[in-house]
């Protein structure tokens with residue numbers, strides 16, 4: 001009897017979940033392959049929503065998708081565990097042991113056999129080895145980190161609101177004014193407005209958010225400077241202090257220091273200055289990687305040195321014609337995932353993986369919480385078309401809608417979107433615990 005090939009996908013994020021679902025449907029359910037998804041977490045939260053988790057605008061209890069139940073319904077298997085290494089000779093993925101909260105070992109280190117492997121473990125914030133960043137900053141790399149930020153923010157607001165005499169403002173610095181930093185800055189103002197509605201003795205005038213960017217404008221990667229200007233105006237209207245041309249060289253427990261030697265006080269620092277792949281990916285299993293640890297791939301997403309191993313999404317270095325790499329974005333992770341699934345199916349059928357990935361920038365939209373949405377669409381045509389307001393908000397949420405439809409099908413995906421909308425109406429607009 002012919003054995004089924006093992007397809008293992010490590011990382012169930014924006015890209016990994018879509019590839020596991022597609023291969024589960026096309027191969028797993030038909031008995032053509034055993035498809036296994038591995039993730040260090042037990043449930044999936046779509047990463048572009050993490051800033052909403054951090055401010056409490058999104059309740060993980062409602063929005064998280066349990067991997068096991070999704071796997072059972074969609075023809076693939078799930079194994080919880082963090083990949084630490086790959087043995088390419090034995091074709092095995094090595095997983096770290098799992099411990100409970102008290103430090104007792106629940107599962108020992110394990111290995112999983114693969115015939116085809118997809119590495120889709122995403123990225124982490126790049127600290128550029130700046131002193132104090134790892135020790136004193138908050139990051140938005142995972143659901144746990146986003147929830148930790150929420151808890152710290154709520155604690156600060158609670159302590160603040162209980163004071164008779166207010167000493168000073170709550171000072172929050174957000175370093176890095178890409179989409180994540182910009183969205184987080186606006187979302188914090190929204191959170192404070194909501195808390196006031198719930199009886200907290202606090203308002204936005206007591207919150208001092210400073211958005212710090214080394215470049216000469218915020219959103220430096222967005223092609224149209226007009227968008228940066230429009231977003232700066234909106235943020236300043238909210239009371240966000242926007243500082244450009246400011247490079248942070250050190251972070252301490254209560255302050256940041258700029259390259260000019262200026263000390264900026266901060267009760268909390270959120271670090272969002274771009275990403276890198278996790279350090280352990282550097283040359284993992286002898287594979288090639290670039291200077292930010294991304295695994296080097298060809299345009300069909302096969303790694304440059306091993307045709308059985310693919311890498312997609314933020315942790316993959318996929319070359320473009322101009323010598324740069326495909327940017328780490330939800331839209332590119334998704335497009336790579338669906339195409340890589342097709343290539344793996346071809347290989348299992350004994351054919352060459354013929355699909356090649358060319359990144360088409362469909363646009364960048366920035367959502368300033370409920371205050372404003374702005375961006376450009378179809379950036380691949382002459383810099384794109386500027387959109388604002390409700391149309392922009394609709395397009396912004398369409399990436400998430402497409403993700404849900406990919407994971408659940410059209411009917412269930414649409415119903416889920418509706419259910420989440422209703423839940424937002426009937427539950428408090430902010431998670432308070």
Ligand SMILES: Cc1cc2nc3c(=O)[nH]c(=O)nc-3n(C[C@H](O)[C@H](O)[C@H](O)COP(=O)(O)OP(=O)(O)OC[C@H]3O[C@@H](n4cnc5c(N)ncnc54)[C@H](O)[C@@H]3O)c2cc1C
Nearest residue numbers: 011013014015040047048082083121122313314329330331
């Ligand atoms: C706040 C925020 C807002 C964003 N907004 C947008 C946006 O509006 N539009 C857009 O296009 N992009 C946006 N992005 C970027 C987008 O989220 C990422 O580009 C996208 O999620 C990358 O997908 P991925 O599948 O490569 O990785 P991820 O979605 O990050 O998934 C990685 C998965 O791997 C798992 N994992 C990590 N390490 C291991 C390990 N060692 N072993 C096993 N599993 C592991 C993680 O638990 C996770 O489930 C945003 C990002 C953030 C943080």
